[in-house]
Amino acid sequence: MSSLHCGVDFGTTNSTIGLVQPDGAPVLIPVEGDEVTLPSALFFSFEDQSTHFGRSAVHEYMDGAEGRFMRALKSILGTSLMDETTQIGRERTSFQGLIGRFLGHLRDRLTAHTGQMPEHVVLGRPVFFVDGDAGADRAAQDQLEAAARAVGFSHIEFQFEPVAAALHFERTLEGEALALVVDIGGGTSDFSVLRLSPERRTSTDRRDDILSTAGVHVGGTDFDRQLNIAKVMPQMGRGTETRDGKRQLPLWYFHDMATWHKINQLYRPQVVRDIRGLQREAAEPEKLERFKHLLVHRSGHRLAGQVEKAKIALTDTPETDITLDEPGLSLAIPTTRAEFEAAxxxxxxKIGAALDEALVAAGVTAEAIETVILTGGGAQVRQVRALVDTRFAHARIAQSDRFGAVGLGLAVDAARRFG
Structure with missing residues (x-):
């Protein structure tokens, strides 16, 4: 039996596994029931010590089960948090171990689907895990590689996520095209300018066809964060002054509560004590009472989920409400698309600047781009799509599989490298 090879897209919000079939066509395998995408989330139950992944993890948390919910772990790669541990029940666990646990679950899904243990994998990576710090960026890739190796992948290669999306799209082309890939994921925005054609897709070495890559550490969760900070956190105490009017309350509590991968760090007794102390000083202590509720009831991720839901709704409607309704806290905050876009x-x-950087690095003008390939959930944000439509009004805009294109392209790449 030949060794099994695959492509794994470990995403900030969703993850996929791609395989190439005998006929050469790439497919995504089911990773949760019949679903081919797995939300990049974990839930550790304190009731029966079980671990839940994906939609199951989200359901357990939203259903109010006692436990620890974690999401957007990819955003931690290359940061100082990777050197720390976090409390999971009675144990302290490294973030490296948590990422490994999630990758191990993906490996188990692949083994169950194929009946083989995977050995070779092409992992997707953003153009930059960390902006402006080559050392931290390299450390992030090394950390992801170590986590994959620890769960049984013996031969590991990496491919830029926007390049992978282009490799998948290239299979549909009948002629040559100069293409720009716009990949707006949960945590990063990546851009690649490539030459694509039916003839080129048979080559195993495409380095000369990749004219440029550029990226910035901005993605869908950052849009969530900005909306949360602008519209919700003022209701929780952000911007509140002390009774004597001499200063505002510290901002970091509210900014961390709006940041997916930092929310869990706030669920500590010391932070609850800090907020109680600030209530005694605050001119509007009732707002901090709401913030304390989020801490005591571990509701931060539920609130962040509602903010994300509102962001998505504003794609199609000019206004909506950010709502959270649970015992002890009821919110309905009117929000407009204009407010979201201003925030x-x-x-x-930053996304527009990185996009322009990709063009300059490739030595081409916007007018030279014939096809723009859009992928990633963040590409649905109206102002992001407007950037593309304005710069490339003459080009063909191809909407690729927003959650699956990278995984499919990584499978194509794996077949070329290992097949």
Whole structure:
């Protein structure tokens, strides 16, 4: 039996596994029931010590089960948090171990589907895990590789996520095209300018066809964060002054509560004590009472989920409410698309700058791009799509599989490397 090879897209919000069939066509395998995408989330039950992944993890948490919920672990790679441990029930666990546990679950799904233990894998990676720090970026890749090796992958290669998306799309082309891949994921935005054609896709070495890659550590969860900070956290105490009017309360509590991968770090007794102390000083202590509720009832991720839901709704409607309704806390915060776009304008600017950087590095103008390949959930954000439509009004805009294109392309790459 030949060794099994695959492509694994470990994403900030969703993960997939791709395989190439005997006829050469890439497919995503089921990873949760019949679903081919797995939300990148874990839930550790304190009731029966079980571990839940994906939709099951989200369900357990949203259902109010006692335990620890974690999401967006990819965002921690290359940061100082990777050197720390976190409390899971009675044990302290490294973030490296948590990422390994999630990758191990993906490996188990693959083994169950194929009847073989996987040996070779091409892992997707953003163009930059960490902006402006080559050492931290290299450390992030090394950490991800170590986690994959620890769960049984013996031969590990990496491919840029936007390049993988292009390899999948190239299978549909009938002629040559100069293409730009716009991959807006949960945690990063990546861009690649490539030459694509039916003839080129048979080559195993595509380095000369990749004219440029660029990226920035901005993704869908950052848009969530900015909306949360602008509209929700003021209701929790952000911007509140002390009674004497001499200063505002510290901001970091509220910013961390709006950041997916930092929320769990707030669920500590010391933070609850800090907030109680700030209530005694605050001019509006009732707002901090709401924040304390999030801490005591571990509701931060539920709130973040509602903010994400509102962000998605604003794609199709000019206004919506950010709601959270549970015993002890009821919120309904009116939010408009204009407010969301104002709150996240700096993110759109960073994405636009990185996109322009990819063109400059490739030595081409926007007018030279014939096809723009959109992928990633963040590409659905209206102001992001507007950036593309404005710059490339002349080009063919191809909407690729927003959650599956990278995994499918990684499978194509794996077949070329290991087949």
């Amino acid at each position: 996240s304008a700096d993110l759109s600017e």
